[in-house]
Amino acid sequence: MKIVAVTACPTGIAHTYMAAEQLEKTGRELGHTIKVETQGAMGIENELGPGDLAGAEVAILACDIEIEKRERFAGLRILEVSVQTAIKDPRSVFARLDQ
Amino acid sequence: MPTEISFRCPLPDGLHARPASLLAELVGQMGLRLRLHNERSGQSANCASVIELVAAAVLFDDPCRLSAAEPLSSADFERLLAFIQSELPLAEQQAPAAPAAARGLSPAWQEALDALPPGKLVSGLPISAGLGRGRIVPIAGARLPLELSRQPGRDPLLELGQLERAQAGVELELSARVEASTNADEKEILRAGLALLRDPALAQSLHSLLGEGLSAAAAVVSALESFARQLGQSGSIYLRERAADLRGIGLLLLAHLGIHTEAAHSPQLEEDSIVVAENLSPAQFLALRSHRLAGLVLGETGSTSHAAILARSFAVPAIAAPAAAASAAAGELCIIDGSRGFLLTELTPLAERLYELERSARMERASQELLTASSTASSADGVAIEIAANIASAEEASAALECGADGIGLFRTELLFYERTQPPTEEEQYSIYRRTVESAGPRAVIFRTIDIGGDKPLDYLQIQREANPFLGFRGLRIYGRFPELIRSQLRALLRASLHGSLKIMAPMVSTAGEAADFRALVESVRQELQSEGLPVAAVPVGVMVEVPSAALQAQEIGRKVDFISVGSNDLCQYTFAADRGNPAVAWLHNVRHPAFLRLLRLLCEGSRRAGCWTGLCGEMAGDPRNLPLLLGLGFDELSLSSPGVPALKRRLRGLDSTSCRALLDAACNCESAEEVEALLDKVGHAEARLPLLSRELVCLNAAVETKAQAIHYLCHRLYASGRTDDADALEQAIWQREATYSTGLGHGFAIPHCKSSSAAHASLSVLRPARPIHWAALDEQPVHTVIMLCMPEQADPAAADGNLHLRVFAALARLLMREEFRDALSSASDDAEVCELLSRQLNLPGTEVQP
Numbered sequence: 001m002k003i004v005a006v007t008a009c010p011t012g013i014a015h016t017y018m019a020a021e022q023l024e025k026t027g028r029e030l031g032h033t034i035k036v037e038t039q040g041a042m043g044i045e046n047e048l049g050p051g052d053l054a055g056a057e058v059a060i061l062a063c064d065i066e067i068e069k070r071e072r073f074a075g076l077r078i079l080e081v082s083v084q085t086a087i088k089d090p091r092s093v094f095a096r097l098d099q
Numbered sequence: 100m101p102t103e104i105s106f107r108c109p110l111p112d113g114l115h116a117r118p119a120s121l122l123a124e125l126v127g128q129m130g131l132r133l134r135l136h137n138e139r140s141g142q143s144a145n146c147a148s149v150i151e152l153v154a155a156a157v158l159f160d161d162p163c164r165l166s167a168a169e170p171l172s173s174a175d176f177e178r179l180l181a182f183i184q185s186e187l188p189l190a191e192q193q194a195p196a197a198p199a200a201a202r203g204l205s206p207a208w209q210e211a212l213d214a215l216p217p218g219k220l221v222s223g224l225p226i227s228a229g230l231g232r233g234r235i236v237p238i239a240g241a242r243l244p245l246e247l248s249r250q251p252g253r254d255p256l257l258e259l260g261q262l263e264r265a266q267a268g269v270e271l272e273l274s275a276r277v278e279a280s281t282n283a284d285e286k287e288i289l290r291a292g293l294a295l296l297r298d299p300a301l302a303q304s305l306h307s308l309l310g311e312g313l314s315a316a317a318a319v320v321s322a323l324e325s326f327a328r329q330l331g332q333s334g335s336i337y338l339r340e341r342a343a344d345l346r347g348i349g350l351l352l353l354a355h356l357g358i359h360t361e362a363a364h365s366p367q368l369e370e371d372s373i374v375v376a377e378n379l380s381p382a383q384f385l386a387l388r389s390h391r392l393a394g395l396v397l398g399e400t401g402s403t404s405h406a407a408i409l410a411r412s413f414a415v416p417a418i419a420a421p422a423a424a425a426s427a428a429a430g431e432l433c434i435i436d437g438s439r440g441f442l443l444t445e446l447t448p449l450a451e452r453l454y455e456l457e458r459s460a461r462m463e464r465a466s467q468e469l470l471t472a473s474s475t476a477s478s479a480d481g482v483a484i485e486i487a488a489n490i491a492s493a494e495e496a497s498a499a500l501e502c503g504a505d506g507i508g509l510f511r512t513e514l515l516f517y518e519r520t521q522p523p524t525e526e527e528q529y530s531i532y533r534r535t536v537e538s539a540g541p542r543a544v545i546f547r548t549i550d551i552g553g554d555k556p557l558d559y560l561q562i563q564r565e566a567n568p569f570l571g572f573r574g575l576r577i578y579g580r581f582p583e584l585i586r587s588q589l590r591a592l593l594r595a596s597l598h599g600s601l602k603i604m605a606p607m608v609s610t611a612g613e614a615a616d617f618r619a620l621v622e623s624v625r626q627e628l629q630s631e632g633l634p635v636a637a638v639p640v641g642v643m644v645e646v647p648s649a650a651l652q653a654q655e656i657g658r659k660v661d662f663i664s665v666g667s668n669d670l671c672q673y674t675f676a677a678d679r680g681n682p683a684v685a686w687l688h689n690v691r692h693p694a695f696l697r698l699l700r701l702l703c704e705g706s707r708r709a710g711c712w713t714g715l716c717g718e719m720a721g722d723p724r725n726l727p728l729l730l731g732l733g734f735d736e737l738s739l740s741s742p743g744v745p746a747l748k749r750r751l752r753g754l755d756s757t758s759c760r761a762l763l764d765a766a767c768n769c770e771s772a773e774e775v776e777a778l779l780d781k782v783g784h785a786e787a788r789l790p791l792l793s794r795e796l797v798c799l800n801a802a803v804e805t806k807a808q809a810i811h812y813l814c815h816r817l818y819a820s821g822r823t824d825d826a827d828a829l830e831q832a833i834w835q836r837e838a839t840y841s842t843g844l845g846h847g848f849a850i851p852h853c854k855s856s857s858a859a860h861a862s863l864s865v866l867r868p869a870r871p872i873h874w875a876a877l878d879e880q881p882v883h884t885v886i887m888l889c890m891p892e893q894a895d896p897a898a899a900d901g902n903l904h905l906r907v908f909a910a911l912a913r914l915l916m917r918e919e920f921r922d923a924l925s926s927a928s929d930d931a932e933v934c935e936l937l938s939r940q941l942n943l944p945g946t947e948v949q950p
Contacts, residue, residue, distance in 0.1 A: 010839050013852050013888055013905065017912035018844060025916065041854065041890070042905045064839070087844055087916075088877040 001097065003027060003034040004048050004076075005060035008067050009083045012040035019062045019086035020046075026090035039067050048072065058097060062086035100170030104179055107160050109188040114157035115338055118187055119149045120294060125182055129175055132168035137161055148300035150345075153338060154329040189682030204439055205830050207811035211450045215443065223396065223420025225440035227410035230457050232434050233371035233393035235444070237426040240377040240398070241346040244353070244360045248321045252314035262305060262315040265355035269296055272351070276385075278514065281495040283740070284412035288381045288405045295348050301326070316356050323349035340404040347380020368392060373435050373442070375425040379406040388413055394435035396442060398422035410437075418442065438827070452802060456812060460819035460826070467821060468745055472503025476748035478730060482756040486748050487545075488741040489716055493535040499741035500539060503748065507544040508664065508738020509716040510535060512588065513551050521559050522584055528591035536599025543600040545664065545714075545738075546592055547643060548585060550574050550606035560584070569678070574607020575617060589624040596636040604664055608642040611655035617642065618659055643716075645669035650702040657709025664738070665702065667717030671695055690719040691779070692772040696728060700767055703732045714738060723750045727782045730754055731763030754782075789860040791904060792937060795820050796864035797930035803868045806875075806882075810834070810851055813864050813887045821859070822889070828857035829889065843876025846921055850912070852888035861904035862889045863911070865933055884925060886911070907941050914940055 005023050009015035020036040027034030037048045059073040061080045081093050108114055114122075126133050126146040133146040139161045144151035146165070157163055165179065204212065212220055252258040270293065277289045295301065301322060308318035327342040327349075353360060365383055368374075368391035376383075377398035384395075384406045395410050395417035410417040416437030428444035434454050435442050443450055477483040487508030488499035496507060515523050515531060523531075536544050551557055552573020560581060565571040578585040592603055605617040621640050628635050644650050645666030657663060667690055672679055674695050677687035689695065706713040714736030719725050721739035723746055729737060730751065739747065762782065766775045798816060803809045810833050818826035832855035836842070843849040864887045871881035888908050914920040920940060927933045937943070 011836055011852060011854055013854065013890060013908050014842075014850050014912040015844075017909040018916050021913040021916040038909070040905070040909065042902055042909070084840060084877060 001032045001058065002056045003032050003058055003060060003097075004052055004056045004073075005034060005036040006039060006048070006063060006067050007036060007083060007086065008039040008063040008065050010064055012042075015064075015083045015087065016040040019083045022087055022090040023060060023062065023093070026094060030091075030094055032094070039063075044068065060086075060093060062093070100172070101176050102167045102170050104165045104176070104183065106163055106165075106183045108157045108163055109159075111159050113159055113161075113338060114152060114155070116149065116153055116291065116341060119152035121186070122152060122182070123147055123149050125178075129178065131171075131175065134166050134168075136164040136166065138164060145300060148298050149294060150298045150326055151300040153341065154300075154326055156329070156332070156338060185683050186681075205811055205827060206807035206834065207453060207805075207830075208436075208439065210805060210807055211447065211453055212441070212443075214447050214449055216445060219443060219445040221396070221420050221424045221442040221444060223418035223440050223442065225437055226397070226407045226419050227395070227415055227417035228438040229394075229414055229416035230434070230436050230438070230454060230461075231371075231373060231393035231416040232432070232446075232454055232458075233373045233391075235375055235425065235428045235431050235433055236366060236368065236372045237375045237422075237429050238366060238387075239361045240422075241343040241350065241380040241383060242360075242377075243320045243324050243327075243346050243349050244358070245320060245324065247314075247316050247358070248324065250314045250317040251312055252309065252317065255309050255312065258309050258313075258315045258318070259306070261356060262309065262318065262352075265315065265319075265352050266296065268355040269348070269351045272355075278492055279494050281490075281492075281498045281741075282412055284408055285385065288409060291405075292344065292348060292351075292381060295344060316353055316358050319349050319352045319356070323352075336403065343378045343380050344405055347382050350380060351382055373425075373433055375422050375429075377422050378404065381405045381409060384409045388415065394418075394437065394442075396420050396422060396425040396435065449804075449808075453808075453811065456815050457826075460815040463819040464821060467819075469501075469503065472745035472748055475505055476751045478751055478754045478756045478759075480755050480757065482730065484730065484734060484751060485714070485736040486744050486751070487714070487716075487736055487738040488744060489738050490535075490741075493531050493538065495741070496535050496544065497538045499744075500542065502741040502744045504542075504741055504744050506542040506736075507535070507539055508714055508736055510544055510546045511550070512546055513549050516549055516551065516557055519559075522557075522587070525587040525591045528588060529594050532592055532595035532601070533598045536595055536601050539599055541600060543602055545602045545604050545641070545716075547604045547606050548575070548578075548588055548592075552577060552607075569672075575605045575613060576607060578617075578620070585620070586624055586627075589621055590628060593621075593625055593628055593635045593638060594633060596638045597634060601636075602639045602641060602662065604641045604643055604662070606643045606666070607645060607669075608656070609646045609648045611652050611659055614642045614649075614656045614659040641712075644702060645673070647673055647698060650698050651705075653702045653705030653711075653713075654709045655705075657706040657711030657713075660711070662712040662714070663702075663706050664736075665699070665713070665715040665717065665734075667715055667719035670698070670717075671719070674698055689772045690725065691728070691766075691775045693767055693769045693775060696763065696775070697767045699732055700763065703734070707733060712736075720747075723747055724779060726750050727754055727759045727762050727779065728766060730756055731759035731761075731766075733760075789820075789822060789862070791861055791907060791943060792863045792934060793820070794930045794934055796862060797933045798865065799867045799930060799933070800869050801866050803866070803872065804870075805872055806849075809866055809868060809872060809885050810887070813851075813866050813885070816864060817858075817862055817889065822862045823857050823859055825857045829853070829855060832857060833887070833889075841875045841877065843874035843878075843882055844915065845876055845878035845880065846918075847871065847876075847880055847883040847925070848886065848915055848921060849874045849876065849882045849884070850886045850888060850915065852890075852908070854890040854892055856892035858889040858891045861891060863887070863907070863937070864889075865937075886915075907943065910941050911937075 007016045007019040016038050020038050023036050024034060035052050038045045058077045058079055062083050064083050086093055110118055134143050135146050136143040137155045137157050140156055142155040144155040273289050273293050277286050280286045304322040305318045308321055323345050327345040330338050330342045365386035368389055371393045372391055373394040374387055375396040392415055395415055397419050416435050418437055418440050425442055431444055432446055433442055433444050434450055475483055476486055485505040487506040488504035489509040490496055490499055490507055491511045491514045552568055562572060608614050618640050625635050639661035641660045641662035643664050643666045671688055671690050675687045677684040679685045679688040712735050715734050716738035720737040721743050766778055769775050801812055803812050810830060814826040814830040817823045823829045832853035833851050836853050842851045866885040871883045874882040876882060923936055927936055
């Protein structure tokens with residue numbers, strides 16, 4: 001499955017990147033194609049462009065705050081989870097894709 | 100011809116000591132017999148007496164009336180009216196350094212307090228910050244022996260003689276202590292004591308009590324107790340707190356009358372002590388002060404009492420709390436916290452540990468700061484400026500050098516000439532100058548020769564009062580008329596030159612001709628000494644530039660003398676023709692005004708062309724905000740009061756001289772001081788950057804048992820290593836983040852973090868508790884490794900750098916999700932290994948980590 005994701009936590013120093021790491025690692029292990037954008041203290045990094053969004057089936061938003069440029073995901077299936085869930089139990093996040 | 104003026108008191112704190120003394124001084128100068136009536140309370144006071152004025156308890160908005168014994172001339176009437184309308188409202192007491200606001204307790208201290216047995220915690224108001232540990236010593240406060248108040252006297256003349264001797268004795272004692280003191284607050288408070296002692300109302304009351312047949316001691320007790328009670332009934336806290344000052348003067352007088360009360364005798368503290376007293380007079384506090392005084396619990400006092408001001412000034416932790424509660428623990432070992440406002444009367448192991456952690460962090464920080472302060476300072480691009488201290492007595496020299504001063508930039512010698520009936524002899528001066536240069540060791544001391552005149556007259560010189568003393572006969576201008584005075588001073592100075600490094604400087608020079616004359620005078624005194632067979636070392640001769648004409652002739656002056664020192668206070672006053680002590684015009688006096696900066700630039704360009712070493716002593720040097728301008732001007736030396744030395748050196752190390760020169764030119768081109776301020780706001784505050792991680796930030800096997808203690812521990816480590824100036828605020832910021840959700844990320848790791856203005860440097864610190872601790876982690880497992888990340892709030896001026904730190908934190912966050920990394924970090928056996936692993940894995944540039 002082609003998946004895009006965004007992570008964002010309140011301080012943007014640590015949890016944003018932990019969640020990104022977990023989603024990337026687990027996604028690959030499960031055989032998905034996944035790209036994770038981070039919205040942290042350094043702003044948007046690894047930004048999802050039109051090419052990334054084209055053909056994507058689902059957007060995972062692991063965010064505890066309002067994210068920027070949410071409109072990009074209009075028309076896409078959106079799965080919202082907390083940053084903590086993404087860090088603690090990333091497999092459960094992907095399990096919800098099959099429901 | 101009017102005889103009365105009515106007004107309402109415009110002062111929010113009422114007519115307290117400072118405005119009262121301004122009024123008394125004015126009325127004395129004008130030679131008026133004037134009374135002040137408080138129409139609200141019905142009290143009235145002689146305007147020449149500060150005590151009576153203060154005792155009239157004039158509060159904010161009280162209707163008042165001034166009435167003169169004789170009709171007022173229209174000039175006098177206008178003058179008084181101007182005083183009441185424009186000067187009095189501005190005579191507000193300078194707020195004493197605000198007491199530390201009662202902070203919320205840190206969770207670690209809260210744990211310590213919760214663990215105390217009941218009744219062992221005394222809460223109070225914080226009045227002087229800091230933490231102390233010692234045994235409780237209750238003492239009698241400022242209390243007069245009232246049982247003496249009716250004691251009959253022998254012959255009234257005999258009693259009067261005794262009283263006068265006691266008054267002279269106290270006067271001498273206080274004056275000597277004012278002179279010996281190296282602490283500005285102490286000096287000011289002792290001077291206020293002298294003013295009370297000389298007050299006409301006190302003298303009058305004492306005399307009339309003696310006339311009633313009382314003994315000298317009884318008169319002292321009755322008079323001061325009655326004045327103190329009047330103040331005690333005042334509606335203003337400020338005035339109530341002055342009662343202890345009056346009783347303190349009474350105790351001093353009694354001691355000089357040979358009556359030793361318990362209160363007059365402060366105990367010698369034999370071990371670290373926390374003194375408990377209902378209140379303390381300034382003299383009582385000063386007698387107690389020693390390295391053994393670990394803290395102070397005051398009863399009825401507030402934060403503006405003189406004892407509280409002195410406690411802050413000498414960094415003695417103090418709280419205001421019911422003294423009875425604290426006294427109950429007499430002899431017990433206690434901990435006082437003057438920042439958070441409590442006294443622990445029983446010590447638990449946790450409280451001891453927290454105390455020890457903070458104490459050692461403070462000591463580590465202080466010794467580190469002293470080390471940096473005592474080395475010479477250069478700007479970031481290598482331009483060195485000597486940072487020296489201003490002093491007024493031999494005793495201050497060593498204290499100034501202890502603060503890190505590179506030398507003494509100004510020794511004001513005129514204080515040696517005050518309050519005497521004749522000038523000090525050559526021998527007397529020689530011994531003081533010699534002592535000063537000896538205690539300064541290899542560092543130079545610049546002595547300014549006697550600087551007096553019509554504004555600060557000396558009885559024995561008989562200089563006539565002038566209409567305009569500031570434009571009159573003062574400074575070096577008087578030397579021609581008093582050749583013996585200056586020659587004996589120069590002889591003493593030149594003789595002292597054999598004992599250290601000494602420079603001589605003349606005040607109030609206006610022209611190059613005067614500078615040349617002064618140099619010739621020093622030379623003739625040198626030849627005189629040599630002809631007497633007295634050896635003299637080579638002594639540089641310089642002048643102080645404090646008159647605009649001298650600033651404009653700096654080049655010519657610089658060719659006549661060895662050095663120039665700018666007196667910024669007077670130079671600025673003369674430039675704007677505005678007395679900074681006069682509240683009605685003080686606003687004009689502004690060293691950051693472009694007009695003044697242009698004058699300084701001309702001065703410095705001139706002295707540079709002459710190749711003349713140029714310094715600046717004056718308040719302009721003391722404000723670190725001016726430093727970019729002063730660095731841009733190219734000064735060789737800056738001299739200020741010694742406590743400011745470390746901060747100035749720190750600021751200098753973060754500045755760039757090239758951009759400061761550009762800043763100065765831009766400031767000179769501004770039209771107003773506001774524009775200059777805006778330029779200064781933009782000056783980067785680039786502190787020398789500390790590496791993100793260093794070994795001292797890795798704490799393995801730490802004695803912490805809870806999450807709260809772990810965070811507290813790390814924040815104090817950051818304080819100890821100079822990475823935050825406020826460990827408590829940093830701790831608060833960390834807890835604010837914890838409140839959103841736990842930073843325990845599972846697998847035994849936690850990463851508390853914050854972005855906060857209280858973090859001065861981006862820092863990564865690591866703590867491994869002796870035993871795993873509970874952290875409410877995602878997987879509910881105990882935590883064995885804590886990694887704390889702190890980022891400064893301010894966007895770094897070098898943004899790339901700020902991002903670099905964030906990038907490192909982001910990389911670390913990702914690494915922690917990998918098992919191999921976690922295992923490697925957990926098995927690192929010492930701090931060096933932890934540092935090495937982190938810097939390798941995070942790819943930290945070599946300069947960032949110093950393992």
